[in-house]
Amino acid sequence: MEExxxxxxxxxxxxxxxxxxxxxxxxxxxxxxxTRGVGRKVKNIAPYYVPSTSTNAQNFNEFAQELTQQMSRQFTEQMHQMFLSQNPNAQLPQFQFIFDPSGLQVPNGQ
Structure with a gap:
């Protein structure tokens, strides 16, 4: 009041x-x-990080490559086991399956 x-x-x-x-x-x-007319100020808002598209694509490509290698190793191991189970006295042939997902086609939802 004095003021x-x-x-x-x-x-x-x-x-x-x-x-x-x-x-x-x-x-x-x-x-x-x-803040006058608004109320309390919001403090310490964590910044929202949106990874760049190139980072996402690079991460996806690395993941796809790793998954492809893992599937190739597993398939090769399964083929070796199947060959040995059918031919127990035979010597294991040297082969390795290489999985290439680029040739795969996705159905059109039919």
């Missing part, structure tokens, strides 16, 4: 020239965690 009286004296008693918001701001001080 309001001081501001009134400065403008010769004309209360239309006294900015009440400015008076309250001066009397109460600035609130650091508050």
């Amino acid at each position: 309001y009286r001081k501001m009134l004296e400065e403008v010769d008693g004309d209360d239309s020239l006294v900015d009440q918001t400015e008076c309250l701001k001066h009397a109460l001080g600035e609130r650091s965690g508050h």
Whole structure:
């Protein structure tokens, strides 16, 4: 209230020239965690990270290559086991299956 009286004296008693918001701001001080007209300020917002498209494509390609190699090793091992189960006295032939997913086609949802 004292602050309001001081501001009134400065403008010769004309209360239309006294900015009440400015008076309250001066009397109460600035609130650091508050935005006038909005309310509390949100603090410590974690930045939202969106990986770039090239990063996603690179990660996908690395994953696909790793998966392809793993499938090739597993298939080769299964073929060796199947060959040995059918020909127990035979010597294991040296072959390795290489899986190439580029030749695969996806059906059109028929």
